[in-house]
Structure formats: C-alpha cells, structure tokens
Amino acid sequence: MFDDLRDLYQEVIFDHNRNPRNFRVIENADRQVEGFNPLCGDRLTLFLKMDGDVITDASFQGSGCAISTASVSLMTEIVKGKTGQEAEELFKKFHEMTTGKDLNFNLEAIGKLAVLAGVREYPARVKCATLAWHTLDAALKNEQKSISTE
Amino acid sequence: MTNFPVEKIRADFPILAEKIRNKPLVYLDNAATCQKPQAVIDSIVHLYSHDYANVHRGVHTLSVRSTDKFEGARTKIKDFINAASEKEIIFVRGATEAINLVAQTYGKTNIKPGDEIIITAMEHHSNIVPWQMLCQQTGAILKVAPINLLGELIFDEFEKLISDKTRLVSVVHMSNALGTINPVKKIIAAAHANNIPVLLDGAQSTPHMTVDVQDLDCDFYVFSGHKLYAPSGIGVLYGKQALLEAMPPYQGGGDMIRKVTFAETEYNVLPYKFEAGTPAIAEVVGLGAAIDYLNGIGMDKIAAYEAELLAYATEKALQIKGLRIIGEAEHKGAILSFVLNKIHPHDVGTMLDSLGIAVRAGHHCAMPVMDFFNVPATARASFAMYNTKEEIDVLMNGIESLIEVFG
Numbered sequence: 001m002f003d004d005l006r007d008l009y010q011e012v013i014f015d016h017n018r019n020p021r022n023f024r025v026i027e028n029a030d031r032q033v034e035g036f037n038p039l040c041g042d043r044l045t046l047f048l049k050m051d052g053d054v055i056t057d058a059s060f061q062g063s064g065c066a067i068s069t070a071s072v073s074l075m076t077e078i079v080k081g082k083t084g085q086e087a088e089e090l091f092k093k094f095h096e097m098t099t100g101k102d103l104n105f106n107l108e109a110i111g112k113l114a115v116l117a118g119v120r121e122y123p124a125r126v127k128c129a130t131l132a133w134h135t136l137d138a139a140l141k142n143e144q145k146s147i148s149t150e
Numbered sequence: 151m152t153n154f155p156v157e158k159i160r161a162d163f164p165i166l167a168e169k170i171r172n173k174p175l176v177y178l179d180n181a182a183t184c185q186k187p188q189a190v191i192d193s194i195v196h197l198y199s200h201d202y203a204n205v206h207r208g209v210h211t212l213s214v215r216s217t218d219k220f221e222g223a224r225t226k227i228k229d230f231i232n233a234a235s236e237k238e239i240i241f242v243r244g245a246t247e248a249i250n251l252v253a254q255t256y257g258k259t260n261i262k263p264g265d266e267i268i269i270t271a272m273e274h275h276s277n278i279v280p281w282q283m284l285c286q287q288t289g290a291i292l293k294v295a296p297i298n299l300l301g302e303l304i305f306d307e308f309e310k311l312i313s314d315k316t317r318l319v320s321v322v323h324m325s326n327a328l329g330t331i332n333p334v335k336k337i338i339a340a341a342h343a344n345n346i347p348v349l350l351d352g353a354q355s356t357p358h359m360t361v362d363v364q365d366l367d368c369d370f371y372v373f374s375g376h377k378l379y380a381p382s383g384i385g386v387l388y389g390k391q392a393l394l395e396a397m398p399p400y401q402g403g404g405d406m407i408r409k410v411t412f413a414e415t416e417y418n419v420l421p422y423k424f425e426a427g428t429p430a431i432a433e434v435v436g437l438g439a440a441i442d443y444l445n446g447i448g449m450d451k452i453a454a455y456e457a458e459l460l461a462y463a464t465e466k467a468l469q470i471k472g473l474r475i476i477g478e479a480e481h482k483g484a485i486l487s488f489v490l491n492k493i494h495p496h497d498v499g500t501m502l503d504s505l506g507i508a509v510r511a512g513h514h515c516a517m518p519v520m521d522f523f524n525v526p527a528t529a530r531a532s533f534a535m536y537n538t539k540e541e542i543d544v545l546m547n548g549i550e551s552l553i554e555v556f557g
Contacts, residue, residue: 001551004171004504009497014556040496040512041526063526065494066556125500 007118008125009066016070021077022059035062035135036148037127042068046076046135053083058136065128071116072132078112084140091133098129154455159447160536162187173506176541181326181354181485181532182510183376186440190380193439194432204428206405220431223438224421230441231371232362233388237420240394241429244385245353246276248372249320251387251424252349253280255397256370257318263289265317268308270332271297271522272325275515277351281320290317297522301328301477305336312344319348323355327516327528328477329460329485331355338367347393353377357534358456358483360449363388375433380440384433387424394420401426452535456484459533459542466546472553476528484533487514490549493556495529501552502529507545 002009026047034045044062048055058076063069079087093110096102100120107114119129138147160166165185168175177185197219203212205220224236233239242248261267267281271294278292285292293316295308303321312319319341324331338348347369352361356373363371370389376382389397399406399417403426409416417423444452463486467473472491490498499511510530513520520527531545 001548002501002504002555005501008500009555018557038513040494041520042494042496043526063494065496067497069494122500125496128496 008122010115010118012074012112012115013066013070016073017066020060020069020073022073023061024059025061026057026059029059031139031142033135033139033143033147035131035138037064037068037131038148039127040065042128042131044068044072044132044135046072046132046139048136048139050084053085055079055082055084055087060132064131065125067116067119067125067128068131071129072135074112074116075132075136079136087136087140091137094133095130098126154451154535155447156455156536156538159187160538162189162443163536164188164191166536170506170508171504176505176507176537176544178531178533178537178541178545179508179510180357180534180537181377181514181530183382184357184379184534185536186379186381186436187443189443190436190439194381194436197432197435202431205431206422216431219435219438220429223434223441226438226441227386230361230445231356231386231388232364234364235391238388238391238394240387240389240421240424241434242372242385242387242424243383243430244374244376245351245372246280246374246385248370248385248387249276249349249351250280251400252320252370252372252389253284255400255424256347256393257281257284258287259396259398261288261290261317264315265290266293266311266313266315267291268293268295268311268316268319268321270295270303270308270321272301272303272328272330272516272519273320273322274326274351274353275517276353277320277322278518291315294518295321297330300479301325301330301519301523302479302481303330303332303337305333308337309340312340312346314344316341316344316346319346320351321348322351322353323361324352324358324483325477325516325519326354326485326532327487327514327519327530328479329482329487329532330477330479331359331481331483333481334366334368342367354483354485357444359453369393375437375440378437378440379443380437381430381433384430384437386437391420394424399426400424403427405429447535455535456533459537459539460484460486462539463531463533463542463545466542467549470546470549470553473549476523476525485530486532487528487530489525489528490553493553495527497556498529498549498552501555502545502548505544505548507548509545 029047030050031048042064049057201215205217349370352373375384406426476487495511
C-alpha cells in the first residue's frame with residue numbers, strides 16, 4: 001500500500017524508530033544541547049562525552065517523528081570514536097545528501113547514513129533528518145543555547 | 151446522506167479532480183484553507199479580462215465597473231453575516247490582520263496599564279500574539295480562560311476572570327485545532343453584563359455555519375476569505391459602527407483620507423477610514439462570488455451535512471485501536487484532530503499523502519493547546535462541504551494500514 005514510500009521509510013528507519021540506540025542521559029556530559037523543530041514539534045536533547053577532541057560517547061532524549069528519531073539514533077552510533085572534525089565532515093556530506101543538490105552523490109561514501117537519502121524526494125521532511133546533525137554541530141561548537149531548524 | 155448535492159458541488163471544484171501521487175486527491179485540510187469553486191475562479195478571470203481598474207478613483211468606465219463589483223461584494227458580505235450596514239465591513243488581509251487592527255486601534259486607545267484582556271486556552275496564535283504585543287505596549291495583562299480535557303471552555307472559570315479591570319474579551323468561535331464550538335452567546339452576555347466588548351475569531355466558523363453578528367451581538371467579528379472558498383489575501387473585520395467610528399485609523403495612505411494638507415489630514419468615513427491604499431480588488435470580488443455560491447447551497451444545509459460527516463468520521467476513528475481523538479467537545483465543527491500511539495503525526499501526514507490524502511500534521515498554530523494535551527503535534531482531518539463518506543473510508547483505511555506498517 002505504501003510502495004511509493006519505500007525509499008523514505010526503509011526497514012532500518014523503522015528499526016531505529018522502534019528501538020532507538022543510545023536513548024539515555026549521559027550523567028556529567030561534556031556537551032548538552034537541545035534541538036527543536038518548531039514546524040513539527042520534534043524536540044531532542046543531545047549529550048556528548050568528549051576526550052579532548054574525540055567523541056567518546058553520544059546519546060539523546062526526546063521525541064520526534066520516525067525520520068528524526070532514526071536520524072539521531074544512527075548519528076549517535078556513528079560519531080562515537082570520531083573527532084569533532086571528522087563528525088563535522090560527516091555532517092557536511094549528510095547535508096549534501098539530504099538536500100540533494102549533487103545528483104551524483106556517492107551514497108557508498110556515507111555508509112549506513114545512506115538509508116536517509118530518501119528524504120531528498122520529500123522537501124518537507126529534510127529538516128526531520130538534519131535536526132540531529134544541526135544539534136551536533138552546535139554541541140561541537142560548544143553553543144550552550146538550544147537550536148532550532150527555523 | 152440526506153439529499154445534499156455533494157457530487158454536484160464536487161464537480162464545481164476543478165482541483166478535486168487532481169491526482170496526487172497517482173491517486174485521487176482526498177482533500178482533508180480544509181481548516182488550513184479551502185479549495186475554490188469554478189465560480190470564484192471565473193469571477194477573478196472575468197474581472198481581470200473585462201472590468202478591472204482601480205476602485206474609488208476615476209470617472210472612467212472601468213473604474214466605475216470595478217468599484218461597483220468591489221462595493222457589491224461588500225454588500226454581499228454585509229448580508230451574509232447580517233451586519234447592519236456596509237460601513238461595518240472593513241476589508242483586511244485576513245482574520246489575523248483584523249485582530250491586529252483591533253488591538254492596535256481600539257486596544258491602544260482604550261487599554262491602560264493594569265487593564266485585563268481575556269482570551270481562552272484554545273486560541274490560535276493569531277488571537278494570542280496580537281494581545282501579548284498590546285500588553286507589552288500598554289502594560290495590560292492577558293488572562294487565559296482554561297479548557298477541560300474534552301477541549302471545552304470551562305465557562306465558570308471564564309466568568310470568574312471577568313472583573314472591573316477587564317476591557318476586552320477575544321475568543322475563538324470555533325477552534326481550528328480541536329473543532330470546539332464555543333458558547334459565544336453566553337460569553338457575550340456575560341461580558342456585556344459588565345460592559346465589556348467581545349471580539350469573535352470567526353476564521354473557522356464562518357465557512358461552516360450561519361453567522362448573524364446582530365443576533366450574536368458581538369462587537370467585533372473577524373474572518374478570512376481563503377477558508378470561505380475565496381482567494382487568500384482578503385479577510386473581513388466586522389465592527390459595530392459606534393465602536394469603529396470612535397477608533398483611530400490603522401494605517402495611513404490613500405483612500406482612508408478625505409482631505410490632506412501638510413499641516414493635517416481629515417480621515418475618510420467608514421469603512422474607508424480603515425482601508426489605506428489600493429485594496430485587494432480581485433480578491434474581494436472573488437469573496438463576493440464565493441458568498442453567492444454558498445448562498446446557492448445554503449449555510450444551514452452545509453452545516454447539517456458536515457455534522458453528518460463528522461459523526462461518521464468520529465465513529466470510524468473510535469474503532470481504530472491506538473487512535474486518540476484530541477478535542478471531544480459536545481459542540482464541535484467538522485474537525486478530527488488525532489494522535490496515534492507511537493506514530494508521530496508527521497509520519498502520519500507523509501504516509502497519508504502517499505495515498506493522495508491531504509491532512510495537516512503539526513501544532514496548528516496553537517502550541518498552547520498541544521502543551522495542554524501533552525502532545526508535540528496532532529494529525530488533523532478537517533472536512534468541508536465537498537467531502538464524502540467514501541473519502542472518510544479512504545482516510546480510515548489509510549490510518550489502519552500505516553499502523554500496520556509501523557508495527
């Protein structure tokens with residue numbers, strides 16, 4: 001019945017939505033930033049534990065749609081062990097993929113995150129996928145305030 | 151359904167024949183905006199093709215024709231809401247601008263530090279923010295009458311808020327997020343007993359029921375054209391003549407003046423005092439055509455038909471496990487706001503869209519209502535006179551299928 005949506009709602013996304021990874025509070029987190037999408041009400045708090053420039057742990061709390069939940073869940077898995085700069089580079093690639101300007105974008109280069117490429121076809125949903133990364137960006141820049149997609 | 155010519159009405163709306171993602175469009179976002187009948191589209195095309203010039207300006211033929219159509223629409227609107235005079239019908243951009251107009255003219259003149267304005271907990275942002283701005287400017291205080299878990303105004307609590315400091319009551323006639331129809335006659339009677347004027351936000355009610363501003367005895371009534379099957383960018387402020395006469399103008403410019411020198415300006419009479427600049431001429435004419443169209447069907451018949459649609463949709467929705475209706479007032483317009491267990495409204499919106507069904511997913515410009523019900527957002531199906539039981543079946547099947555997919 002929802003054949004048209006198979007690219008957007010891949011099984012991996014349903015899986016992360018049902019069982020979000022790293023859905024917990026990090027006590028004594030080094031960074032804690034709130035992300036908010038006022039259009040749909042998605043709201044998350046991102047926690048980071050840092051060792052120098054390396055992200056040693058990442059987690060989140062909050063509520064959102066399947067796309068935003070899967071996106072932040074996948075992100076917390078992937079950035080663990082990466083330096084801030086590596087994470088920022090990934091954000092740049094992720095942004096390129098989801099905003100869809102480069103039609104030759106190499107999906108293999110972004111690994112697991114490629115499951116979110118489907119949002120390219122749904123402009124109304126791009127912000128659901130990028131909220132997590134904008135929040136991470138603010139956390140890495142050590143901006144304490146909450147960030148908003150609008 | 152009882153003798154309502156829905157198929158004939160549907161044929162009058164060209165957009166209803168659209169295919170969305172290869173499926174027939176099921177348009178259930180009428181509380182956001184309504185689609186336009188051919189008669190409205192034709193009225194605009196005809197104006198621009200044959201009769202268009204600026205209004206109230208020249209002696210040339212087209213200006214006269216354009217002015218006649220424009221002022222003719224004002225008379226239709228006056229009759230549609232049973233205002234006493236065309237002087238009480240002010241053209242604005244929409245319900246939002248109408249409320250801002252009242253806040254910045256009536257409000258700024260009459261409201262002083264420590265005075266109070268009463269609204270309800272179910273207001274659209276457009277009936278919250280203009281008053282907050284006025285309170286910041288004047289030092290007045292905004293009081294919010296609470297609602298119960300059904301989404302109804304708690305009338306006793308509203309009455310308790312009325313005091314000798316209250317200067318204005320501004321309430322929604324029908325809630326866009328919940329569908330609740332407020333007991334506006336009771337509200338107005340209670341306020342008037344204390345000499346307090348009442349503004350009704352009629353953005354949702356006007357398209358779905360007969361509105362008689364003299365019978366209601368409201369002091370201000372506002373609505374938008376685009377929810378009334380007319381173009382966007384046009385709306386109406388109704389105000390009792392004595393109140394409008396006493397209010398200062400809203401914006402300065404052409405049309406709202408009688409005489410201008412560099413030393414001073416004499417303002418024009420009602421309604422022009424509040425209509426600075428060239429108005430939305432074609433949009434006004436389109437609004438007139440929409441009212442003709444609605445009168446041809448009958449607002450009471452439309453209200454009865456939509457009540458049947460809501461009853462049918464509510465009954466079906468209650469059979470779906472995991473669906474919770476937000477807004478269960480006893481008196482309710484044809485709006486079905488709902489949340490699904492563990493499925494975010496935004497996902498509901500995207501999934502239904504893939505089936506050709508247009509619903510709204512979000513906070514419906516009523517964030518305090520979402521907070522009250524402790525939901526981040528809802529999905530909302532809002533019905534209009536061109537919707538059918540069959541479309542409601544498509545919606546409910548869609549909801550059941552997406553629940554399955556989400557598991």
